[in-house]
Amino acid sequence: MKFYSRNITADSLTGAVFALEGIRRSAVIMNAPTGCKFYHSAISDNQYPRQISFDPLNYPETFYFGQPRVPCTYLDSYDYVYGSKDKLNALLDFIHGEDYALVAIVNSPGAALIGDDLEGIARAKLPHTPLLVIENPGFSQSFYKGFQDTLQALLKNLPLVKGLKKKNSINLIGISIFNKYYRGDIEEIERLLKLCGIETNCVLCADTSLDDLRRIPQAALNVILYPELGLDIARYLEEAYGMPYFLFDKGLPIGFDLTEAFLSGVCEKLYGDALPTDEGLKDQQSSFTMELEKARVDAYLHLSRIHSLTGLPRGVTFSVEALSSSLYAYTDFFLNYLGMIPNAIDHIKDDPCLFTDKLRTLLEKHHLEQGLHQSVYEAESDLVFSNGSTIAQLKLKGHAFSGIEIELPSLGYIDVFPKTHLGIKGSLLLVEQILNGMNFS
Structure with missing residues (x-):
């Protein structure tokens, strides 16, 4: 039976907002009706908290409506006829004097039809503040397009500083505060790169400063993490600044084998045939190899104990x-x-x-390609890896399974300690979640 209540996915407006909310000390203003702001402010504040108070009474201002982030101009029918200038001016007066590194104004798709000169209005009020205006966030386009188009607009708007290339440095391209475990993802990838003697110059774009963005051309290589969020940006930087990029041909560094292949690919792309001979660097790379092998042993110990008794996780459906x-x-x-x-x-x-053909080849190799033709809502599996909303819907349908969140929206679990499914730490966390999931499904 066809399932008609699939989740509504975020669109290009949301991609634009979260691209800019990932910049440190930014004020992202939505020129939009009130209803457009609540979701964006809630997710941004939960994923990237900057304020110590969660009490809505601390944010009673007209433009904030009890939330600390993403103020809006609360447009109504009058404004769609006569323009949003008065409300936008009032909001800009309210934030004037705050120490923002960037003020960004994002039109909602409906407000884009009004035709106000948002940049002219904002420049008159904030002549000395870095400013970006997104007049048209896209009409019903994808989150990924909105995210990448907005960051390209920002990079074109900033004066990027070329300077000297740092030969052992990379930019990490293609990650957002909308990624569920973005903090842990960044920490783990930066940590593993450092074990290989590679420094991270800039992360585009999650908890990133404008100064970091301006230094983007100084890196020797752009490394794409989530291709859907970074491939177009990497291509733009290659065309505009001659910067090469690395796209991992297996998607993401999830699991021990893909983590090793990802790091090897980055090193090969960065160093080419001139692999470093520095003894200190060799020791660092040896440390990565030793840590990876130790993690394999740790995982095997727990897997072997469960497998010897039950035969699992071999044969568990997901x-x-x-x-x-x-x-x-x-x-x-x-x-x-x-x-x-x-x-x-x-x-x-x-x-x-981007990876559907490779995925089909992988499944066909094991004669399991039927999985591509089955909906997560129709299949009854032992383990389900998805967002919290899908997991909740399947539970309400009476399915018996363990759900493991890998995407937003979340069921509300508060992650005090940064987690990740990437790299060595992520592989161990996945093994842990799977072993415990089998026990409680």
């Missing part, structure tokens, strides 16, 4: 709902390393499908 880059990497780890069986490999709506 469903995954995500972008194709994530689908490929999760499926490779679960199938090739753990011997689990894919019931449903489900792309989320608006997925650019």
